[in-house]
Amino acid sequence: MRPAIRTALALLAGDAQADRSVPPTGFTARLTLFTAAAMALLTVFALSLSLAAGRLATRWSDDLAQTATLRISAPAEQMDAQTAAALEVLRTTPGVATARALTQEEEQALLTPWFGPDLPLGTLPVPKLIEITEEGRGIDATGLRARLQAEVPGAVLDDHTRWREPLVAAAGRLRGLGALAIVLIGASTAAMITLAAQSALSANAQVIRVLRLVGARDAYIARAFVRRFTLRALTGAAAGTLAGAVLVALLPGGSDEARGVLTGIGFSGGDWLWLPLIPPLAAAVAFAATRGAARRMLERQS
Helix, strand or coil, X not given: CCHHHHHHHHHHHCCHHHHCCCCCCCHHHHHHHHHHHXXXXXXXXXXXXXXXXXXXXXXXXXXXXXXEEEEECCCXXXXXXXXXXXXXXXXXXXXXXXXXXXXXXXXXXXXXXXXXXXCCHHHCCCCXXXXXXXXXXXXXXXXXXHHHHHHCCCEEEECCHHHHHHHHHHHHHHHHHHHHHHHHHXXXXXXXXXXXXXXXXXXXXXXXXXXXXXXXXHHHHHHHXXXXXXXXXXXXXXXXXXXXXXHHHCCCCCCCCCCCCCCCXXXXXXXXXXXXXXXXXXXXXXXXXXXXXXXXXXXXXX
């Protein structure tokens, strides 16, 4: 039997006599349970925010990667002719699935959030917009710009690269910040459980001396502390994870069109599979922290 399996079975089985050296209730028990639950709750929120931001940035990036916009700025008497010429160029461009000029009503809808509903488009030199949908590997932006410059001098192509790249970079940074937050939460959990274990060991110094007098070894005593604090952390983390999952599930959602950063926070599909990993990881952190604290304190009390 592997040592890891033996250790896990020993933790689950426990020892009633050795467990008497660890207070089942009191300050250390409440502190361990509260710390594990609170940190698990924070981990759920950090994970959901990181995953949601990544999904949002990926969706925006994918949408922008398959579209482009052609803006035509020309005198009013030349606008129709240049628009028709641009549509003809796009019709014969490889990688272009569809290309259509936006109607005046659609342009009005785009400008309404910025200038209000009463903007007189007919009297203003507003550029003509052509919406381009790409297919396959997309368009050769450099080649298309060269053709447009020769045939439609008032046309400017925007392939959304300057919008896509910052989104991808921001998503990477958000994922990194989420991972850093989870690491800090784990370190804080380890620190708090270490303090709780040290407090429990100090409070039960007399019991530990008696156990030593009857022949108990330090490894035997330490195992009782490790088991008790590991199970407390597992229980608290499970409660915190469940509470976090419920709170995240209750957050308002939104349609695919209207979903933003705040309304898109949550888990989707396979993202929920991350949650069952939080309690075992918290228990592993508690196991390592308590084991180290117990060894150090028992050496000092020798």
